[in-house]
Amino acid sequence: MSDLIRTMALSASGMRAQSARLGHVAENIANADTPGYRRKLVSFEAVAGQGNAGGEVRTGPVRLDRSELPEIFDPANPLSDDRGLYRGSNVDLLVEIADARQAQRSYEANLKMFDQARQMTSSLFELLRR
Amino acid sequence: MDIRAKLAEQTYLSARPATEATAKPDGPAQVFGEVAQQFAATLQEGEATARAAMAGGADPHALVEALAQTELAVQTAVTLRDKVVEAYQEILRMPV
Numbered sequence: 001m002s003d004l005i006r007t008m009a010l011s012a013s014g015m016r017a018q019s020a021r022l023g024h025v026a027e028n029i030a031n032a033d034t035p036g037y038r039r040k041l042v043s044f045e046a047v048a049g050q051g052n053a054g055g056e057v058r059t060g061p062v063r064l065d066r067s068e069l070p071e072i073f074d075p076a077n078p079l080s081d082d083r084g085l086y087r088g089s090n091v092d093l094l095v096e097i098a099d100a101r102q103a104q105r106s107y108e109a110n111l112k113m114f115d116q117a118r119q120m121t122s123s124l125f126e127l128l129r130r
Numbered sequence: 131m132d133i134r135a136k137l138a139e140q141t142y143l144s145a146r147p148a149t150e151a152t153a154k155p156d157g158p159a160q161v162f163g164e165v166a167q168q169f170a171a172t173l174q175e176g177e178a179t180a181r182a183a184m185a186g187g188a189d190p191h192a193l194v195e196a197l198a199q200t201e202l203a204v205q206t207a208v209t210l211r212d213k214v215v216e217a218y219q220e221i222l223r224m225p226v
Contacts, residue, residue, distance in 0.1 A: 008199065012161060122202070128209050
């Protein structure tokens with residue numbers, strides 16, 4: 001019983017982490033054209049058990065992608081230097097979309113686990129009722 | 131300040147819980163009371179989370195989790211109550 005309740009708490013923590021990840025992906029996509037923007041990377045870490053059994057997941061500190069910012073040729077841009085180049089953002093839209101899809105799939109998996117635990121508990125009580 | 135007095139005080143404080151009266155062994159009434167208290171606590175937690183989510187404070191995952199737990203707790207309580215009432219009626223129907 002308490003295991004099933006715990007399963008629901010774990011799945012909820014997974015869903016929370018995946019939605020935080022999706023939020024960072026949206027942030028990256030929104031800033032894809034911002035000059036000098038570095039894409040944000042989100043990491044997951046297991047919550048150490050403090051009084052509870054642990055096993056939950058949470059998002060760790062946000063890190064910035066340290067890869068080289070691409071140089072874009074646009075002499076009309078006020079940020080461009082004497083060669084007509086300025087630094088764009090290192091957001092790759094394809095990578096971001098793949099990341100968003102992965103977050104969606106993981107969210108669905110957590111949702112399924114939540115529903116599974118709820119159905120198992122309900123069917124257990126159904127047995128008691130008849 | 132005298133360190134010995136402080137030490138004696140600490141020793142006394144740590145020894146005091148051993149001299150306290152022990153609780154009575156768990157009877158059925160106490161167990162039922164604890165179950166009822168846990169049930170009420172689960173319900174209150176669910177309501178508090180729902181209120182916070184309405185006000186925009188809590189995230190929807192916590193709301194769904196708390197509501198599912200509350201639903202299961204209510205189902206358990208209702209099932210147990212039905213069983214108890216059924217048993218009582220069974221006794222009443224006994225031919226004397």
